Amino acid sequence: MELPKRILPKRILIVDDEEDIRDVVQVALEEFVGWQTCVATSGLEGLYIAQQETLDAILLDISMPDMDGFQLCEALQADPTTQLIPIIVLTANVLPRDHRRLADLNVAGIITKPFNPLTIGQQVAELLGWTD
């Protein structure tokens, strides 16, 4: 495996209603790129944490009950305290019609599920320009 470029230490919020997926993403980011992570199990929880914590990025699931990824995205961008946090969508919605709506979101990037846990950190870093 190609050695990853040097990646700066970051703090990432993972918002997903699927516990197993949250666990896998957490492990991948912490173990393979050494970033700090925090998790939210719903959109509302994610908004709360984003407003409370200092974050370098948010990895955001779309399909969630109550407040889904789209709504959270709008809420984050509407809130001055969170609007500068880069958002990367992590979604299982991969059909073209799903992407048309995603394209309207002002997000830093989209990573589709399933993802490779060994490289997801690298992908995020590249999307956000965190590589040297």
Add this chain to the structure above:
Amino acid sequence: MGIPFYLQDWSSWLSPVVLADASCCYPLLLAGLLGLIVLVVVETSLLASIVTSWSRRPAVALPKPEQDYLSDPTCTQTQEALKQSESFNRAILNALPDLILRLRADGTYLDIKPTTAFPTYFPNLRVGENVRNVLPPPIAQQRLTMIATALQTGAMQVYEYPLTVQGQPLWQEARIMPLNAEEVLVVVRDLTERKRMEEALRQSEARLELAQQVAQVGYWQFDVEQGTRLWSELTFRHLGLDPTQPEPSWDELLQIVHLNDRATLQASAERAITNGIPYALDIRVVHPDGSIHYLEARAEPLLNAQGQVTQLIGTLLDITDRKGTEAALQEREAMLRAIGDNLPKGYIYQIVYEPGKGRYYTYLSAGIERLLGLKPEAVLANPQLMRQVGIAEDLVYADQVVQESLQNLTPIELQMRNRTAEGQIQWSSIRSVPRRLPDGRIVWDGVEVDITELKQIEAALRTSEEQFRRAFDDAPIGVSLVLPTGQFIKMNRRYCELIGYSEAELLELTFADVTHPDDQAADLEGFRQLLAGEIQAFHMEKRYITKQGDIVPVLLNTAMVRDEQGQPLYSIGHVQDIRERRQIERMKDEFISVVSHELRTPLTSIRGALGILESGVFNTRSDKARHMVQIALNNSDRLVRLVNDILTLERLQSGKVALVMESCSVAELMKQAIESVQALADEAGIGLVWQPLVAQVWAAPDLVVQTLTNLLGNAIKFSPSGGSVWLSAEIRSGDWRTIGSPRGTGTGHSNLLNDSAPLSVSTATSWVCFAVQDQGRGIPDHKLELIFEPFQQVDVSDSRKKGGTGLGLAICRNIVQQHGGRIWVESTLGSGSTFFLTLPYQPESNNGTA
């Protein structure tokens, strides 16, 4: 002065009565031209003797002849002879119709010999009187002049003159002969009758000529003995010859006659001359210009006393026109007969109505036998035969039409049915035009033709048109006809419904008027290409804007209908409302999207967990590694369930699951379902409460158990530990649509159980209604219907935690629906939900019979 003896004699001959009646006698004297000529001949010699005898006499004093003769004793014999001669002369003179006068040169009458045959018109006429006092002045003057001329020249003067006496026009002739130097003899003859005859003859000849001219009769004479011919002008003309030329010879004449008619004419002419047999022939002659003329040639021989033919008198009449007319008439009759006899299934006829005698046929062409199986002669003899083949009700109508025609001379035009010999109904079209004859009879010339086939075609056409009209009107898609101008000319009901306009409103519009502005350009371009023939058909998904302002997406298929010359008549457009299709497509897309998402979600966990394990990062941390293995395992199971459920649902929806139906015990079904979830309930600390119903349902038992199990499983999963789940069943009657009234909403479970005793109901509309009741958190109202759709769990993550696939209720609904039952839920948030499902109830009596 004494009266000459013969004048005395004349006086005695002429009694006053005779004089008065003389006018009646003189026509006898003139019997014709020949008679006149004879008279003139006799008269001339007689006059000569008279003149001779008078000339010997003295001019003034006439001696007494008697004395002269008697006093001459030496001449007794001579005297006797003379006496006889004079007597003879007197008799002749008396027989003459003429007025004989002796006048002096100055016009004085010296002698007057009146005549029985000559009227005395002038009362002053007597001896010693002068012509000036007797005759009208112009006549008198002329007389004196002529006397003078006669005396001067010594020659007889003859002249004719008209005069009017007592209103009568007269013609007289005067002959004036000098007797001596002083006297003249005047013989006056009445020419009135002769002139009248001449005039009559002239007029008669003129009339004959005129008649010949009018009748175009040429007249000819042939003198057999002399071999001469005398032809009238028309005879020349009929033969195409110049009337100013002399008559041709017989041989020349024969050359003019048509070759085929020469022998006949020759033979007829010879028979006429030799045997005195008249002839009348129609012959053809060839005119110099080559045209052929038909002549009717007649000849009549004139015989002499010995019975020999002396002359042939004949006529020629040009009958070319008549021949032409005759030929045309024959031609027309033949044509009529041919038409009548050859009418394909039809005939022509003539009917006569005769007052007092009724109607009868006078002509029927042969076709009647082919058409009606009746012989023409039979119908001519008995017109009633026609009524035997006619259909009674049609005959009634036909009689009305005929009666009207009889009264008003209106043409007959009707269609009626006959029954053929084979018993089939045959349709006839009958047309005839009446005309009234001078004798009061009315004649209809008509034709009857078979129109059975036409009627059948008509009927087929009507059916076809009706079918088309229904197909058009009742078509489930909109159909519209549009002119090349874009204007609507016809549309069906569906089209009107689709666009929201009435037909009358649409007829005022063009298709562009109801087309979405964004689609107009493309639609018009397609229409243009159609019109131009660049494309045969045009398809387009377009949007209409309804009268109400709604946008309706449709699929338009249109083609141009053209006339024989290829000119566009109108376009026909089929318009399919694709809102439903769009909806289905959206749902399909949605489903695929959701399925994709639902499949990817467990795969993401599996892929992530396995990737982490494979990296070896947890090689030294076994608890972490075990957690990853557990994630992979759980999600694998979930994936399997999901795939199974998707397949089950798809098979149910597409009807690929054949329901093996049988009579099932409701209690047994309930028992199996309870047993299959007992372990789950025990594990969750949930109490299962159920009350078996003794009844039979017609159902596929496995699928019903699966459904009940699913509902019970959900109830257990969403009930708090320590709670209860109830399963009950009851028999309900009536339409299941009304069974589903929200009786259980918010009323708790006891209500249902208390009412669960079997009901006495009619079997036709009876159902077994199962109820699964829980004490869960309840379902919001807006989700009550939605939860039966795929992947529409109330709470996705919660459902997944409980191992749900999001398809369970969708599968349940499909199974129940395929049993002809219904599934629904009643719920109170915070108190719990009750799922109901109905299955057809099978009464005891029917057990095992189905």
